[in-house]
Amino acid sequence: MTVSDDRNTLIRGARVLGAEAQDVLIEGGTIAAVGPGLSAPDAVVVEADGQILLPGLVDLHTHLREPGREDSETVLTGTRAAAAGGFTAVHAMANTFPVADTAGVVEQVWRLGRESGYCDVQPVGAVTVGLEGRKLAELGAMHDSAAGVRIFSDDGKCVDDAVIMRRALEYVKAFDGVIAQHAQEPRLTEGAQMNEGVVSAELGLGGWPAVAEESVIARDVLLAAHVGSRVHICHVSTAGSVEIVRWAKSKGWNVTAEVTPHHLLLTDELVRSYDPVYKVNPPLRTEADVTALREGLADGTIDCVATDHAPHPHEDKDCEWGAAAMGMVGLETALSVVQHTMVETGLLDWAQVADRMSFRPAAIGRLGHQGRPVSTGEPANLTLVDPAYRGVVNPVGFASRSRNTPYEGRELPGRVTHTFLRGRATVVDGKLA
Amino acid sequence: MKRHLISAADLTRDDAVLILDTAEEMARVADRPIKKLPTLRGRTVVNLFFEDSTRTRISFEAAAKRLSADVINFSAKGSSVSKGESLKDTALTLEAMGADAVVIRHHDSGAPHRLATSGWIGGSVVNAGDGTHEHPTQALLDAFTMRRHLAGAPDGGPTRHGEPGDSSGRDLAGRRITVVGDILHSRVARSNVHLLTTLGAEVTLVAPPTLVPVGAGNWPCEISYDLDAVLPKSDAVMMLRVQRERMNAAFFPTEREYARRYGLDADRMARMPGHAIVMHPGPMNRGMEITAEVADSERCTAVEQVANGVSIRMAVLYLLLGGNEPAVGAPIARTEESK
Amino acid sequence: MDSISSPHAAPARSVLEGPDIARVLTRIAHEIVERAKGADDVVLLGIPTRGVFLARRLAAKLDAITGRSTQVGSLDITMYRDDLRLRPARTLGRTEIPADGVDGRLVVLVDDVLFSGRTIRAALDALGDIGRPRAVQLAVLVDRGHRELPIRADYVGKNLPTSLRETVRVQLDEEDGRDSVLLGVRETPAPGE
Numbered sequence: 035m036t037v038s039d040d041r042n043t044l045i046r047g048a049r050v051l052g053a054e055a056q057d058v059l060i061e062g063g064t065i066a067a068v069g070p071g072l073s074a075p076d077a078v079v080v081e082a083d084g085q086i087l088l089p090g091l092v093d094l095h096t097h098l099r100e101p102g103r104e105d106s107e108t109v110l111t112g113t114r115a116a117a118a119g120g121f122t123a124v125h126a127m128a129n130t131f132p133v134a135d136t137a138g139v140v141e142q143v144w145r146l147g148r149e150s151g152y153c154d155v156q157p158v159g160a161v162t163v164g165l166e167g168r169k170l171a172e173l174g175a176m177h178d179s180a181a182g183v184r185i186f187s188d189d190g191k192c193v194d195d196a197v198i199m200r201r202a203l204e205y206v207k208a209f210d211g212v213i214a215q216h217a218q219e220p221r222l223t224e225g226a227q228m229n230e231g232v233v234s235a236e237l238g239l240g241g242w243p244a245v246a247e248e249s250v251i252a253r254d255v256l257l258a259a260h261v262g263s264r265v266h267i268c269h270v271s272t273a274g275s276v277e278i279v280r281w282a283k284s285k286g287w288n289v290t291a292e293v294t295p296h297h298l299l300l301t302d303e304l305v306r307s308y309d310p311v312y313k314v315n316p317p318l319r320t321e322a323d324v325t326a327l328r329e330g331l332a333d334g335t336i337d338c339v340a341t342d343h344a345p346h347p348h349e350d351k352d353c354e355w356g357a358a359a360m361g362m363v364g365l366e367t368a369l370s371v372v373q374h375t376m377v378e379t380g381l382l383d384w385a386q387v388a389d390r391m392s393f394r395p396a397a398i399g400r401l402g403h404q405g406r407p408v409s410t411g412e413p414a415n416l417t418l419v420d421p422a423y424r425g426v427v428n429p430v431g432f433a434s435r436s437r438n439t440p441y442e443g444r445e446l447p448g449r450v451t452h453t454f455l456r457g458r459a460t461v462v463d464g465k466l467a
Numbered sequence: 468m469k470r471h472l473i474s475a476a477d478l479t480r481d482d483a484v485l486i487l488d489t490a491e492e493m494a495r496v497a498d499r500p501i502k503k504l505p506t507l508r509g510r511t512v513v514n515l516f517f518e519d520s521t522r523t524r525i526s527f528e529a530a531a532k533r534l535s536a537d538v539i540n541f542s543a544k545g546s547s548v549s550k551g552e553s554l555k556d557t558a559l560t561l562e563a564m565g566a567d568a569v570v571i572r573h574h575d576s577g578a579p580h581r582l583a584t585s586g587w588i589g590g591s592v593v594n595a596g597d598g599t600h601e602h603p604t605q606a607l608l609d610a611f612t613m614r615r616h617l618a619g620a621p622d623g624g625p626t627r628h629g630e631p632g633d634s635s636g637r638d639l640a641g642r643r644i645t646v647v648g649d650i651l652h653s654r655v656a657r658s659n660v661h662l663l664t665t666l667g668a669e670v671t672l673v674a675p676p677t678l679v680p681v682g683a684g685n686w687p688c689e690i691s692y693d694l695d696a697v698l699p700k701s702d703a704v705m706m707l708r709v710q711r712e713r714m715n716a717a718f719f720p721t722e723r724e725y726a727r728r729y730g731l732d733a734d735r736m737a738r739m740p741g742h743a744i745v746m747h748p749g750p751m752n753r754g755m756e757i758t759a760e761v762a763d764s765e766r767c768t769a770v771e772q773v774a775n776g777v778s779i780r781m782a783v784l785y786l787l788l789g790g791n792e793p794a795v796g797a798p799i800a801r802t803e804e805s806k
Numbered sequence: 807m808d809s810i811s812s813p814h815a816a817p818a819r820s821v822l823e824g825p826d827i828a829r830v831l832t833r834i835a836h837e838i839v840e841r842a843k844g845a846d847d848v849v850l851l852g853i854p855t856r857g858v859f860l861a862r863r864l865a866a867k868l869d870a871i872t873g874r875s876t877q878v879g880s881l882d883i884t885m886y887r888d889d890l891r892l893r894p895a896r897t898l899g900r901t902e903i904p905a906d907g908v909d910g911r912l913v914v915l916v917d918d919v920l921f922s923g924r925t926i927r928a929a930l931d932a933l934g935d936i937g938r939p940r941a942v943q944l945a946v947l948v949d950r951g952h953r954e955l956p957i958r959a960d961y962v963g964k965n966l967p968t969s970l971r972e973t974v975r976v977q978l979d980e981e982d983g984r985d986s987v988l989l990g991v992r993e994t995p996a997p998g999e
Contacts, residue, residue: 227576235682238576238600238657243681307584308577352585354554356575356598485897492882492898501935506885534885635900785885790895 042066043459044074045452048082048418050408052384058087060414063456068410080452082418086384089392090122090153090415090453091369092404094214094292095189095268095340097361098124098155100146101139102131107345107435109146109155112365115343115434116153117460119365120417120450123154123396123404124343128165129190135160135171137179144181152460153453156399159183161202161213165191170202177209184400187214189268190315192250194220199254203263210400212290214266215254217275218316222246227355229302229317237305239355242317244272251275255282255289264288266398269342271297271316273326280335290398292340293327295364295371300324300440310351310358311440314344331390332381338395341368345436363434367427369419370446377421378447384421403456414457423449433466470792471583471592472783475603475661480638483666487611488635489782490775496533497778507536510788513566515557516595517543517573522749523595523605526773527570530780536788539564554578558587566590568788576600576654591787599652605748606658608779610639610666612772613703616744617642625702625742629765640667645697647673647729648707648756649718651680655748656707660688671697675729677718694729698738705746706731706756722755732758736766744768818975818990822964827947827985830963831860834945835867837961838914845872847911847940851881853929854899857917859980860947864916877904881915881936886928901932908937914961918976920946923957948987950974 043060050056050068057072058065093116099107107115109126116124126143128134134143140157147155159176163169165188176183186206193199193215202213223246228234230241251267255278258265270276270291282289296314301321304312312318330336344361351358364371372391376382382390396405406412426445429437453461460467472478478486496502512531514524524540531538541561554573561569568591571579576598583592596602617625618639619632626632644663650656650672663670670688672679679690691697698704709725719725736745745757745767753759761767822830839845845868852861858880865878882899890896915929926944933942945961950968968974968989975988 230681232682232685235680235686236657238598238654240599241681308580349553352553352555354573354575354578354581356578357554489898492901495901499936503935504885505931506890785898786895788895789885789890790893791891792894 042074042077043080043454043457044072044077045080045082045087045416045418048085048087049384050087051388052086055083058408058416060416060454060457063414063458065408065410065412065414068408080418084420084422085451086419086421087408088120088384088388088417088419089405089408090417090455091120091391092395092399092401093121093124093341093343093365093368094185094266094338094395094399095294096124096126096343096365097129097345098126098143099130099345101142105435106347109143110150110152111433111435112343112345113147113150113152113155114466115363115365115432117453117455118433118450118466119367120369120419120453120461121153121365122415122417122453122455123156123401124365125185125399126155126157127189128158128160128187133160133164134158135163135165137172137175137181140176140181140183141179151455152466153455154401154404156185156401157181157183158189158214159186161186161188161193162198167191167193167195167198170198170205173202173206173211174209177211184209184211185214185266185398186211187216187268189214189216192216192218192220194250196253196257200257200261203258203265204261207263212264212266212398214268215250216268217247217250217254219246219250222249226317227313228305229319231302231320233302233305237308239305244274244319244323247272247316248274248278251278255279255287258289259285259287264290267291269294269297269316269340270327270330270336271319271323273323276326276330276335280330283335290337290394291335292338292395293331293336294342295339295368295375296362296440297327298324298331298339298375299371304440308355310353310355311362311438311442313355313358313360314362315360328375328379328381331376337398338390339368339372340395341365343434345434346438347436351438361438363432363436363439366432366434367439367441367446369450370448371441373421373448374446414454416452416454417450418452420449420451421447423447425449470787471579472603472787473580473583473592473594474601475606475658475665478603478662478665480665480667483607483610483662484636484638486607486779486782486786487614489786490607490611490778491633491635493781493785494775494778496781497774503533503535505535506785506789507531507534510536510567511539511565512536512568512570512784512788513539513541513561513564514595515541515561515569515571517571517578518596520572520596522773523572526776527595527780529777530784533777533781534784536567536784539566554582555585555587558582558585562588562590568593568784570595572596574598593783593787596654598654600654601658602654603658603662604776604780604783605655606662607783608772608776609655609659609705609746609748610662611775611779612746612768613639613642613644613744616768617702617742627742629744631771638666639663642668642702643671643700644668644703644705645671645673645701646705646707647694647731649678649709649713650674650683650707651678652710652713653707659705660686664688671701673697673729675719675725678713695735695738698735699740701739701743703744703746704731704739705748708748708750708752709756726755730756730758731761733760736761736764746772749773818973818988820986821966821989822948822987824985827963827987830947831863832867834961834963835864835871838864838868838945839871841960842912845876846874849877849879849904849908849911849913849939851879851903851913851915851933853915853917853925854880854882855981856976856978857915858900859978860918861916864945877906877911879904881929881932883925883928883932886931888924888928903936908933908939910938910940912941912943913939914943914945916945918947918978919974920944920949920959920962921952923953923955926957927955947976948974
């Protein structure tokens with residue numbers, strides 16, 4: 035792919051996890067040395083003065099759309115976008131066409147990921163056949179396949195039947211799996227278009243009450259506790275959800291949760307424009323929710339940031355609100371949004387960013403070779419960030435096939451300058467290798 | 468400067484009074500032998516209706532025709548729209564046909580806003596009702612009707628004997644308006660809350676709690692669950708239609724119970740002040756939100772509202788299209804030129 | 807084509823004052839009675855804004871002469887203008903036709919200043935949509951010339967030859983708090999000229 039395939043790389047003067055400057059030598063696929071004043075005569079040198087070196091980012095929640103909706107994204111374009119955003123591993127959600135509810139489909143996605151070469155693709159398996167919520171998919175077969183699926187989710191739909199959810203939680207214990215729940219009580223969200231509150235009342239858009247999310251989370255943490263399973267909560271979006279997860283964790287229950295970058299920054303006030311670029315599931319909430327989510331991520335109640343990267347073709351957003359698809363692309367802006375909302379507000383330092391965007395998501399997904407410390411002998415999955423960079427988001431430059439970003443025209447800090455996947459550069463000087 | 472009428476919230480008090488005053492002049496045209504003005508000759512108005520609403524469509528059509536505009540009716544039924552053509556492509560078609568104004572009725576809240584701001588078309592957009600969002604011309608004709616009755620006497624007070632009077636230049640300061648019914652799904656209620664408060668009225672919404680939107684507590688009005696307590700303090704009572712499809716969605720137990728608690732019958736009407744009027748945007752569910760006796764009484768302005776709708780829509784079309792730029796929201800030329 | 811003074815206008819010179827205006831209106835009233843042979847079927851229609859006040863004053867004078875109550879109303883011509891698209895939409899004036907209508911009657915249109923003639927053209931169109939008078943005549947307080955259409959006044963308070971750089975401004979007590987006709991000079995062309 036690049037010259038660094040064959041040659042070693044010396045990253046000079048990077049602040050490892052935001053600490054003082056070090057040199058990092060990459061040999062083959064591993065970190066050969068970390069320390070001051072390293073030298074390697076044959077190595078490609080990356081001058082990283084003032085830049086932050088992080089473990090390669092891991093996304094628990096990515097929609098790669100292949101198979102079925104290659105018009106919006108493919109595994110190749112999606113992993114290129116991931117690499118550009120500093121990710122070395124993504125979890126591909128199961129709501130493809132066909133649904134990733136069999137060993138065959140998850141293996142196909144896994145293989146496409148390996149061929150792409152831009153980042154690791156770990157398929158997520160569907161919990162129920164066809165995401166229909168009625169019959170368990172062959173969870174064991176997906177786990178036993180080459181893809182080695184550990185995370186199961188009907189994301190996009192909620193596993194709302196309490197018995198199905200209970201059985202799924204119990205069943206995946208056999209292979210240390212986890213159910214990632216898209217918490218959305220379906221009856222309470224019939225016709226829902228945006229967060230239910232002051233803005234929805236004014237705009238006359240169908241309300242999506244916070245309780246529709248919170249009631250499912252409350253049920254599922256209780257279920258997980260009852261059967262002794264672990265449960266993961268996708269894209270937590272309300273202050274109440276944060277409270278419930280905090281309470282569950284205080285009980286010592288095995289509950290983890292993620293938050294998306296957009297829920298850390300954007301509020302339902304933006305919907306006043308009726309611009310469907312702000313239409314997303316779960317919906318943008320209020321300022322109070324944003325504050326609670328940031329606090330929850332800072333204090334560890336929320337384990338990680340996950341993008342919920344949801345590419346859609348232009349025509350699915352260039353229409354009236356009611357007809358538009360839900361979702362936003364996020365891989366290429368995630369780290370910038372986290373720097374803006376969490377680092378520059380003093381809520382997280384860079385070591386904690388590494389924790390929330392690499393260590394913890396990798397641990398939840400049980401990815402052995404991702405989310406590892408930046409130290410000698412570890413796999414060289416690394417991301418180099420220039421935190422001083424300031425730029426206006428322009429989706430024309432995206433590697434993703436889709437452009438549905440809510441940040442177009444917005445100035446955000448930080449830029450991924452280099453990404454290394456097992457020692458090989460996938461991004462060099464801010465450009466895909 | 469505004470080129471569109473999307474939300475009643477966009478209108479200032481002066482804008483609103485200008486529209487009502489202009490409508491007063493338009494209303495006089497209806498009394499003449501030739502009910503037509505040459506004003507919008509050569510202009511094209513498209514009625515783009517994604518939802519069936521014959522009443523609203525013919526009202527806009529009559530308004531545009533009385534101003535000599537060319538009218539094109541584009542209904543979603545039987546057109547390419549129902550075959551999956553997007554709002555955007557429909558808009559581009561209308562633009563290519565040279566529409567100076569698009570009057571749009573759409574089942575999705577925000578569709579007119581989207582049409583006006585997306586750059587798909589260059590003409591003016593008039594919201595003729597979008598989803599459960601707004602219906603600004605309905606609110607304007609309601610305000611027009613109220614003003615004639617409640618501020619139509621020579622002293623600016625209510626008229627006697629139910630006769631509408633000349634209220635030009637006036638607003639609705641201090642008038643107490645009660646809106647009763649399905650507030651949650653009502654675009655009429657939303658537009659009326661904005662417009663009537665802009666005109667100085669005090670608005671009270673009355674509904675069972677299931678039919679009040681979460682978040683309505685921030686609206687500039689009172690909310691009550693008790694119709695009987697509000698009636699004696701009302702200068703106008705507007706009864707909203709309860710859609711049949713709400714009846715099986717657990718918003719209230721039965722039609723009978725709804726009518727008993729929130730319907731307007733003769734007994735309740737008798738508790739209203741002598742000058743107070745009963746309004747209904749139509750079509751009425753007689754026996755549900757309003758009894759036949761009330762609907763047919765002299766205090767009910769439902770039929771008058773329909774007539775006023777044409778005058779209001781003439782005024783809106785004139786103010787948006789009758790110059791080189793719209794007058795609503797823009798400074799009005801008051802010069803006397805070309806004597 | 808603005809006949810009122812702009813902020814850039816030079817100080818205006820008064821060419822008619824209150825007593826002059828009253829006198830010419832009296833004269834016009836007598837002329838109307840004379841030409842209409844008693845004026846019993848006359849309907850005076852003032853063109854908003856100042857033409858309406860002039861029409862009412864004329865009606866009062868006709869009443870005094872004839873001893874009858876003269877029919878008077880107003881005729882707004884805004885929606886009949888030929889220059890609607892040159893300016894933002896204009897505020898409408900009031901049209902008030904006397905209850906007996908205009909059919910078969912002698913309508914005298916009343917305006918303050920006669921200039922291009924376009925207002926009167928519009929007024930004739932508007933009148934045609936209201937009814938069919940026996941005849942239509944025109945009374946103006948000031949005729950300043952520069953006609954752009956084949957229109958002339960039947961009754962003129964004062965002929966006032968002007969240049970196009972000059973402005974003629976009529977002030978009436980009902981609207982302006984005083985009666986006068988002011989002649990000024992425009993320093994900069996008005997927009998639209």
